[in-house]
Amino acid sequence: MVNTVDYIIAGGGISGLLLANEMANSSWFDNKQILIIDQFVKSTNDRTICYWSKDQLAPDYVSKSWKHFNFYNYEGEHKLLDTDPYEYCMIRSADFYNHVHYKIDQKSNITLITDKIIDLVEMDDGMVLKTEESNSYKCKHLFKSFITDELDFTKDHHVLQHFKGIFIETEESCFDPNHIHFMDFRTDQSPGTCFFYVLPTSDRHALVELAVFSDEVWEDINYDKTIEAYISAHLTQSKYSIQETEFGVIPMTTYNFSAHDTKRITNIGTSGGTVKPSSGYSYTRSLRHCKAICQALISGKEPQIAQRIFSKKYKWFDQVFLNVILSNKLSGAEVFDQLFAGTKAERILSFLNEDLSLLEDIAILKSPKKVPFIRAALEEIF
Numbered sequence: 001m002v003n004t005v006d007y008i009i010a011g012g013g014i015s016g017l018l019l020a021n022e023m024a025n026s027s028w029f030d031n032k033q034i035l036i037i038d039q040f041v042k043s044t045n046d047r048t049i050c051y052w053s054k055d056q057l058a059p060d061y062v063s064k065s066w067k068h069f070n071f072y073n074y075e076g077e078h079k080l081l082d083t084d085p086y087e088y089c090m091i092r093s094a095d096f097y098n099h100v101h102y103k104i105d106q107k108s109n110i111t112l113i114t115d116k117i118i119d120l121v122e123m124d125d126g127m128v129l130k131t132e133e134s135n136s137y138k139c140k141h142l143f144k145s146f147i148t149d150e151l152d153f154t155k156d157h158h159v160l161q162h163f164k165g166i167f168i169e170t171e172e173s174c175f176d177p178n179h180i181h182f183m184d185f186r187t188d189q190s191p192g193t194c195f196f197y198v199l200p201t202s203d204r205h206a207l208v209e210l211a212v213f214s215d216e217v218w219e220d221i222n223y224d225k226t227i228e229a230y231i232s233a234h235l236t237q238s239k240y241s242i243q244e245t246e247f248g249v250i251p252m253t254t255y256n257f258s259a260h261d262t263k264r265i266t267n268i269g270t271s272g273g274t275v276k277p278s279s280g281y282s283y284t285r286s287l288r289h290c291k292a293i294c295q296a297l298i299s300g301k302e303p304q305i306a307q308r309i310f311s312k313k314y315k316w317f318d319q320v321f322l323n324v325i326l327s328n329k330l331s332g333a334e335v336f337d338q339l340f341a342g343t344k345a346e347r348i349l350s351f352l353n354e355d356l357s358l359l360e361d362i363a364i365l366k367s368p369k370k371v372p373f374i375r376a377a378l379e380e381i382f
């Protein structure tokens, strides 16, 4: 028997649950049947999601936020920056999953099931999905948050951002819980752009995360050695224990993911191109995308038009940024150093968050080393 619903959200990870949350928030969806299918029960803390926010009121699932950050360039020069009006917000994914699961439990029209989708068939009047447990589901429209097609990145800028983070507990007090390290380049830059985040949640607890831009993921031991060396050189000599670890690989690319949308499928999350090509951040873009999808549906429009919120201007800036780094006009460390050298923190954060006007954006690019950016900009035009 085929179970028929209005919408299926394939994948109940971050973007799938952001969309479900937005749908649960609007009474317009109350008479729509919505099914979320994920292959796993998502309840553990499998990732820490951070984002910059100007909102006065953070959602309940934000576990900590900060208003000051340290930037260190590769030569060890340091700046302590005030993030006002932004805050850097941290979400432990387990809190987010639990928050949305609880909310959709209260909605009789939204159902979450655990099963693996193994086949998708597009018909004239809808989509049919088959699952590993031999169930079939049909919907008018599918929101898909995992990649099913072969992707060919050869015509686009593309590099992997891979990262490993460890939550540590130190024996001695050694962190200032009010200050994060947001980009610390004091580590070997020869394997590619490498930098650290340090997010202290108390004077003895912090997430220390190493992020690398390169074509190949490293062997696990190399992340561990690099993190260990960084902690002892720059954070503390105190003994520490590792309480949790996390690992991720994100595509930083100008690839047009929305080309895989069809009449019946809207891709969301990473597979919907919400990872910002120049930074790897996706939470804010994913949230904006999900809000725009709901707005389109409520206005009787096709949900695919929500892609229009990703402005061409920022696509072009991302192209220029990746061009500069991937063609070695400047290293990633030099690019961020230039950005932080010439501009107020508020401007940089607005730029990274895609909140600026065109004139303000252009002002950002007036960094001391203009030539590599101008060359890259010209290459991206012609």
Ligand SMILES: Cc1cc2nc3c(=O)[nH]c(=O)nc-3n(C[C@H](O)[C@H](O)[C@H](O)COP(=O)(O)OP(=O)(O)OC[C@H]3O[C@@H](n4cnc5c(N)ncnc54)[C@H](O)[C@@H]3O)c2cc1C
Pocket (backbone or CB within 6 Å): 010, 011, 012, 013, 014, 015, 016, 037, 038, 039, 040, 042, 046, 047, 048, 049, 050, 051, 115, 116, 117, 118, 145, 146, 246, 247, 248, 249, 250, 268, 269, 270, 271, 280, 281, 282, 283, 284
């Ligand atoms: C460790 C880590 C840290 C990150 N930190 C940040 C950060 O600080 N800030 C930020 O903005 N971004 C961050 N990201 C990037 C990005 O926000 C996350 O990857 C985010 O989870 C992407 O959301 P998504 O919905 O696209 O994918 P996911 O959250 O991975 O969701 C996809 C879901 O699809 C399910 N699925 C896959 N195949 C099937 C199938 N066949 N059938 C059924 N279900 C299926 C999966 O189980 C999964 O739950 C991080 C990523 C990782 C991995």
